[in-house]
Amino acid sequence: MKRTLPLFLAFFFGIIGIIVQMVPALKGLMDTMLDWMAIIAAFALAVGISSLTRHHMTKIRRKHKDIFFSYVTFIAMFFMTIIGLVGYFRPEGALQGLFENMYNYVRVPLDASMFALLAFYITSAAYRAFRARTWLATVLLLAGVIVMIGRVAFGPFIIFNDITAWIMKVPTTAAMRAVNVGIGLGIVATSIKIVLGIERSYLGGGE
């Protein structure tokens, strides 16, 4: 039953999901399904929080070497949740301001810093790995250099602007189209396998 019911639900709602998109008269049913989707997705959030909590509780209990980060996770998660919830219901209070400050002056700079580090990694990677070892590598290197100049072209370099546009619109588009077709076919195949119960890994556990 534990496996049959989810398989039946996946089959039933998978087929219904396709039908409601094709039959305009079933628009009402589609709206109902969307409401249910929101309710079920809310449970996923609860499952996520409980799973994260259990994972870090286990680490703390076993005195894992990275126990410090588990404490940081707990403090950050509960602190932000509490001040966020209280702040939402009492927007005139200090906690709402604290929540916004924590977001604007802790979360945003931390996230942006992580991304900004890419500039340094790319510098190092370009210096150490971008070598004209073979003719294919040389083509890649030349294309990379042209696009890098083209993206910031000015004055005498403006010709690179047009070359970059061509590289992006012709060879890059051709390659990306092939990737997209592959992805599309993969999505269709996986969806059909899930609806028909052939793909069961989403049920979790082993056979």
Place this chain on the structure above:
Amino acid sequence: MRTPWYDKIMSLDKKILYVIMFIVVMIPLLAKWTYNPAVMPEVKDIYDEIEGIYAYNQSHPDTPQGILVSFDYSPSTNAELDPMTMSILRHAFMRNIPVITWSAFPDSIDLAKTITTYIAKEFRAVYGQDFVFMGYPYPMNAAVIAFGSDVRNFLVKDFYGNLSTDLPLLNKIYNYKSIGLIVTVSGTSYPRFWVTYANTLYGKKIATGTTAVSAAEFYPFLQTDQMIGMMGGLRGAAEYEKLVEALEITIIGDDIERYLRNLYSPEDDFPWDTKIFAPGFTDEELREHLSTRKTARTGMASQASSHFYVIVLIILANLGYFFKRRAENKR
């Protein structure tokens, strides 16, 4: 035995490379250099589409078209993407186009709310009438599909807890029929998702703003007209910023500081809701609002210098590699 020059070059300490990169990035920012980009067709197309919505609204004042701006990015990519959302919103508010915004991620709710109200304030836009912020529609795909019939059934309340049916804007614009353009600004594959649902199912026009690294992914959609335009990376943002600046000069004039300073007065009858934004600008806020009008172009100067630095490094490293290989072959 002396170490050959090419070996020295090839084994340069990465700390030195990092320090030079830091300097190269910082100098244009501190010197406030700006970059004047040539506007690419894919960016101009977005601008023209919004101008088209404005023209339509002028001739159909009772059934206006709005735009939906989806903040599909988290703070990690805000340096590249914030200037795009700011410019798009400036353009829409300047043209009195109804704006609906929301955030695709829980961690970008504050970011989306802040930017929406920040720009709305510059044009005295009234919450509920000129713009609404719907918060974080969860799950996102359900919200996108719900917009096909009536989004008010799915998003019963806006971010501030108002009933959707109480908001005048949402009583006019509640499904895709009255949405002229969807702008998805994203650092991920989210624009692909908008193409799948909003464009393929409902034929909606999609424009995207994306990080430079993701831009290549979306060119095929431009070619097939599944997307009407794209702002790629900080460069795309700089191009849009330039177009909006020209429009702003035409409509408002070139003294933006004076315009902002005189925008609110204590005795005017603007329907204040301090929960959304407080009227008026302090001197510091004024400076900030003026500087955000060229964030992307200032950033591009920095990006240009860093690109040229990386190119110099690539040339150096390849010269070292070439001469080393030649020396090894001679031996």
